[in-house]
Amino acid sequence: MFVATPLHAAAMTVYKTATCGCCSAWVEHVRQAGFDVEAIDVERARLIEYKREAGLDQRLASCHTARIDGYVIEGHVPAADIRRLLEERPDVAGLAVPGMPVGSPGMEYGDRVDPYRVIAFDEQGGMRIFAEYGN
Structure with a gap:
């Protein structure tokens, strides 16, 4: 008998520094969205x-790097976009929110949301917009 599992049933591993408060806040964001997260x-x-091992272009870098179900998640990517990635399974290496934009998950500051983009990237260095916020 086939039993369906949630789209986000795969475990996520997050690599971060111990002193980064926004990283911890993002981990809490994805946990609250139902992801099973191991923060290291x-x-x-x-x-x-x-x-570097993940093949991440340094222009996409942020403060933490995660892996889930074969994908790389860099920075403050909203949980809804990770869920969409796992549902649609596009031919990409992962998603990134470069830098640390105010208003992205883990970077909340009141009602302020600076415009930011979630970038889908591939192993050949290609990039495209996956989602946009604050516009």
Whole structure:
């Protein structure tokens, strides 16, 4: 008998530094959205290595890097976009929110939401807009 599982049943591993409060807030955001998350605190040098190993273009870098079901999630990507990624399964390496835009998950500051984009990227360096916020 086939039993359907939630789209976000795959475990997510998040690599972050121990002192990053916005990383911890983002981890809480994805947990509250129903994702099973293992957060691993690493030294900054090791975090940079994880990004490099993931093939992440440094223009897409943020403060934490996650892996889920074969995809890389970089930075403050909304949980809804991760869920959409896992549902649609596009031929991309992952999603990124470059930098740390105010108003993105984990970077809340009152009602302020600076415009930001979620970028889908592939292993050949291609990038496209996956979602836009605050416009």
